[in-house]
Amino acid sequence: MSSLRCIAKHPTISLVDSSTSLRELKQIHTQLLANGLLNDPLLLGQFVAAIALNNPSNLDYSNQVLDRCENPNVFTLNSIIRAHSKSSTPQRSFHFYNKIQSAAHLSPDNYTFTFLVRTCAQLLARETGPSVHADLMKHGFEHDPHVQSGLIYMYAELGCLDSCHRVFAGVSKPDLVCQTAMVSACAKSGDVVFARELFDKMPQRDPIAWNAMISGYAQCGQSREALNLFYLMQLEGVKVNEASMVSVLSACTHLGALDQGKWAHAYVERNKLRMTVTLGTALIDMYAKCGNMNKAMEVFWGLKERNVYTWSSAMNGLAMNGAGEKCLEIFSLMKQDGVQPNEVTFVSVLRACSVVGLVEEGHEHFESMRKVYGLEPQLEHYGCIVDLYGRAGRLYEALNFIDNMPMKPHAGAWGALLNACRIYRNTELGELASRKLVELEAKNHGAYVLLSNIYADSKNWDSVSNVRRIMKSKGVKKLPGCSVIEVDGEVHEFFVGDKSHLRYGEIEAMLGEISRRLKLSGYVANTNPVLFDIEEEEKEDALCKHSEKVAIAFGLITLREGVPIRIVKNLRVCWDCHDVTKMISKIFNREIIVRDRNRFHHFKDGECSCKGYW
Template structure:
């Protein structure tokens, strides 16, 4: 027969609900690993509970008597209790210990359970252990936590035969579980689950050691740090509930503050700091600065981040703790997260002897602030570098687009013997994604696997991004499908990968799947979905997606969303709709909106609309080199060489220079870069010979150079010579020379591929029977058998 373990609280119904959490943790201890349930019981049913006990010991009678003392039917209470005095509860001894085990310590029994009937109501009123085979009715008076444990299961856990008393088995299991709790502070910090934390607290209650400030502080910190994002009424509330029940100490409050600052909801640390009943010390501000660092990094704008950092630093100054070394070091990290390199420099200059943590923070601040060279100088001067310093410098290179240097430093880090963790590999994967270095990215992936790293959300998302930006969509989706946990960023990365590779229908399907799983898309998700629709020409689907932002998800469109819609209409040739859409915008159009209209004018050769868009764009961003080139292309298409000349003169007057075309290809784990007409590559002679062979074989197939985008009024032959040396053609030639015949050629170009190079590459894929993947500034082109995945819609 199963045994039912009951804990009764002497509380009213409303207060009983407030103490449900206490009930759960105490029941967890009493029942060991049994499932715990919560019911409300009436005083009458408490009598029934007592009546079904096999042995009614005096202590139990006394407990029930006092339990029902406030009930309306006091005569019934006296009859059940047998007229015994409630104070006789103190007479419990070892002989009846197996029949009833009150989970309270001996010292507090008389004060909290005595005949004085103190208003300080005890947490535990009664713990009963008895055979039970009937239903448990509900009532409004008392909270009862109960759970069922079979005698066989209870005994099996303790290695005993089923003939032994179930009471002994359960009692020993609880005792065994509590035996190692001689240092609750350490165990609380190392608790493996929320249930474990509550068991520890129950032990502290039983032993009376919860009064120890250090034990309480450790327990509070562990509760706060174990709280989940959606656990607003869980362990965090439970931790807050404990604070006012003890004399206020900075140790306890700072422990809670520290845990909140390090947790997933650092904004709660500000509330805890505001409610601090004591004067904050240097540790309080150290933890507050850490929370501010996390908030500044996630702030919606630079202004918000600056306000957060400045207010916290000002508060530390006001309380006289801004000069504390820990606060100073934290201030450097805080301003770095806020993007205020000047303030970070000032805070760093005030530190007499910066430690490795502080120097690392400054390295990160300089690197992410665009001063990578200054960061590297500081990094190289560090006498000791831990893995955090290496990670900061690598991430700084990645942030500033210096991906090759990031990968070189990654290699140095490994050779130096520094610990390579998930943060390091995520930065390395991002660098590979920027370069389009698929083979190197695969190596980093295998490195993570060989080190036994779990495929976390962060690592998995970085892998999806890397494979997508290298054109390996199948590999990206394989990683996505293998992930056990995904967040909105994971889904967005996968949707973006499909979009940039021209798979608009698949992009929309994955987005619908995302919505069906209950993952709420954010603004970035809609940006990539709209781009996917634009690249695939899905106008109606894109418009429906745009309209659903506000109606279905409550997201107000950003300027980026409006720019995507203009691009969607413009690419499809619906120029009037694009103009009308701009005129109906509730926001002032930015350069992205007018740039999309200008590009649409180039695609559809509308000179007047192009001039209109250019004028609007120049009023916002007068030195946009891409805009000048687009307008030049529009003029060149219409043979308006005077217009081309005017644009060129305008660029010279403004000091605007066209960004030179650059194409990169990875061979043997090394990235090779080629510029227009470049002749500096060590294998230049071989490249020239292959380029000549390519041109000859394509001419035999009827290839005629498309010179419309040559922005000079020169002879046709000179135009052909000019476009024959475009960087992507040089990269393809090197790929044909250096790569095995059965291997794809993967090119990454910094600019949009021109029409001639696009047609040229299609023919190369057919004539040389090679698959070529090219990533330009806007999208991917997968060339195979003389066709492109974009279907000439780019």
């Protein structure tokens, strides 16, 4: 609402806000024209900016207003460039930039370039961005602090860290804002170590600087570092705000650290931070991805405002947790509420259909993307449809769909088919899919593992060892599995075969007990080559080595009876672990919730919520 500050000076223009209808705008326009007020470039600029900024859907109209003006000045045009740079159609900024350039009596100023650089960042304009940079240098604005920090932001968005460094090196005395922009740029581009060095060297740091560094850690996956820095921020008595908490929550989400996430939620309430849409959405995402979907929905319904992120987060959580019908219900409510779904929303819609097995409905939603919402389906959506057919056992329709994709099928599409082939034990199609997958991603260990499982299922041991040989010769390595469990607010990480935990002795004893009790109840350890889940030297002892089993054992030792064991795993759960976990949930009478890289498994009484499909 900052635009209202300057506008309030004129009584009529000050009336314009987001609720002003187009008809009312036209009346005001006529009135202003009749009084000759729009000949005043100041008022015109304010009017145009008010229309556009307070309601982006009015941009068209503000353009018309401007077009009817005979000689807009730079202020007026800057206002509209600014409005466009923040809108969903930033490219239209250039129309007005060109106007400035082509008018003999006009010349762009430092404001123009500040906004235009923003536009380029929004557009990820790889070519135009640098050319705007060249333009502003021609006009001699490269030493303007606003322009400089804007350029650093832009190059970070464009993924040109080198250019960020060049701009930054050219700043004689970088101020707080510029330094923060650079910290953020480096962290976003993956050089978080350098970002931290810069951050540590800053002579003074305000909350935004801290937030930049914390979110830098959170965004590059260094969640524990993000949390550590947040604690440091509190120790130093820096004022924590909503944005800080959003990053903290995002770190908790990635760790699957429900206790810490709950603590962060309580912190927000205790400190009376504003429950903004962004913060609310981060909370929903945290609860959903830490396996507490009820709490996620409680937060969801408690919010005053929900945007497309909010709805999509809730829907994604429901789909991930296997609540497909509920996800589709929320989707209907979202539409009733007048919030436009986007591509991300549709990923959840299609996954929900897939989970429920609603093949036709899923296909209709897919079609509606283009027809009803003007959204072009992306690779992910095609992958979802393959999965939709595949899970329903309609493997050849899945294949047919892949064959008719308008673009080259990606690894995700073949991967979805391969997974379906594993579930439905179709060796022939599985071979085809994995061959394609390997063509696309020669080092995709998942393709080999799934293919090997398919061969093993059909007792084709020669082919199993063949797959293993190929993997070896190509140097395909499996990403080390890692499972995380939180106990008393402390996050414990277990890697495959990792015995470094302080209490490993107890864990080993518990693994032994699990194994004994499993055998007693008739479980036969799967030591045949099915378990060639290509983890090399682990076969003989596979039962005890997969990271989730170690984490579950640790949970059984440390968590009180009746407390669910929550595990976050970086890979998909393997077949055997899935079986074993089902049995543990029954034998030890313990609810076990595993978040793998795709979805949730809620194990209870010997059953899993995924019903064997994942």
